Amino acid sequence: MNFHNILIKWYLQNKRDLPWRKTVDPYQIWLSEIMLQQTRVVQGMPYFFSFIKEFPTVKHLADAPEEKVLKLWQGLGYYSRARNLHKTAQYISNDLNGIFPDSYKELLKLKGVGEYTAAAIASFSYNEPVPVVDGNVFRVLARYFDIESDIAVPATKKEFAALAQELMPKDDNPALFNQAIMEFGALQCVPKSPECSVCVFNESCAALQKGKVNMLPVKSKKLKVTNRYFNYLILEDVLGNTLIQKRTQKGIWHNLYEFPLLETESIVGFNEVSKKAKEEIFPEYTIISIEDFNESTIVHKLSHQHLHIQFWKIKVQEKIENGIDSQKLKTFPFPIAIYNFIEKQEINC
Structure with missing residues (x-):
């Protein structure tokens, strides 16, 4: 059984019940992805429900005063996300007639939407076969394939994206693969002390065989505080x-x-x-x-x-x-x- 089949089988048995996984609405997926940047799911979930209740559509969000958006965001941190969210909602509502771009390249043009978020929306809403590479994906691939490239270096992201693209099934629900590898990193292949003895990849993971699990991925750059x-x-x-x-x-x-x-x-x-x-x-x-x-x-x-x-x-x-x-x-x-x-x-x- 190959990598993606083992991964997806694990995902279907272990995935969390998250509200944004029950929809292909790009608005809700975009909202969840922006909220979960630098934020744990358990922290972001109540905010997601509050926003969907208060702003059920992108037009409701666009029409709201910025202060109301910031007040609802209060406590989630990284407030530029909320300001960009509001401005992008206004652009989609007013300039795009309330219709989200439906491709990775067009989504990248939205304010506050980077490569990861654009890939997530394109994949989860439109099933476009584009890899979603976040910290979880870096960790899973670095360990499984024993990759020592420094993930703080921009070129490394392209290396990992290319590898994820190669592993992804192109014709058979690529969105499922993206969800699976992200979830695997979040629940199983965690940053510290993962339970490798019960991992479905414990016989094929290169880092485990070489005793390097806690050394990967490599990240040299540190923020100056x-x-x-x-x-x-x-x-x-x-x-x-x-x-x-x-x-x-x-x-x-x-x-x-x-x-x-x-x-x-x-x-x-x-x-x-x-x-x-x-x-x-x-x-x-x-x-x-x-x-x-x-x-x-x-x-x-x-x-x-x-x-x-x-x-x-x-x-x-x-x-x-x-x-x-x-x-x-x-x-x-x-x-x-x-x-x-x-x-x-x-x-x-």
């Missing part, structure tokens, strides 16, 4: 209202909301925050008191940045112009680190 230090200044006036602002600059959390921010070079204490607040950030207000909310600094880890966050409560004498109350506060889309703080503190703003 930057440390940043955020001090959020939570104003509170006599009415209990507070002040928030939109992050309009490019970078993390673009178009999400936050409290007024003092970014520093390192963790700072009361004296520096007090001085900056009074002299530079809120000179128009009479500050009554400043209180540190944190028992310890919160460290919020992003893929390329570690944010060291402190929250400071600042009571002011004057009424805050454009201030908002606690109920309205929760309707805005916030980064999850800030939203969790709001929930935890139940700020009386």
Whole structure:
């Protein structure tokens, strides 16, 4: 029995019951693929259901305000995915009459759709025989064939895609092969300590025979992590209202909301925050008191940045112009680190 037959037999016996596998609707498949980028299935599933309920068609998503999309996305991270999702929905709805491109090459032209996502939609919606190469596929093929090529190098992706294309049955449901190899990597050929003794390929896997399972795939490139230090200044006036602002600059959390921010070079204490607040950030207000909310600094880890966050409560004498109350506060889309703080503190703003 050849590779793809063994793989598909395993898949049919072990596959998870996932909602986007029960449809060939390109909208739902596109939505699921964008959500599952850098995200585990168990984390993405509730968001998928929420989006399908709120935006059952691409037109519903296109017609929604961006803030509503970001609010529904809150907590899923990598918010550029949500912004691209919204812009692409508008393009499909308005420029393509609500009809998704039906080929890999045309799907690649959509904003936020790379080679992997285009291949997934083309394969799962239109059964186009194009290989879907994600981290799971890299791992399965690298181990089975003992491939030591560095997967961080762009040329390696072409090497693996060519191999997957060669293994894929062209005339007999190529989408099934793609689903199977991805699922095998997700459930069986996992990154750390896979159970090779019960693997259907344990007699033919080259890495297992050579004792190299935990050495493959090879990935040399490592992200440089930057440390940043955020001090959020939570104003509170006599009415209990507070002040928030939109992050309009490019970078993390673009178009999400936050409290007024003092970014520093390192963790700072009361004296520096007090001085900056009074002299530079809120000179128009009479500050009554400043209180540190944190028992310890919160460290919020992003893929390329570690944010060291402190929250400071600042009571002011004057009424805050454009201030908002606690109920309205929760309707805005916030980064999850800030939203969790709001929930935890139940700020009386």
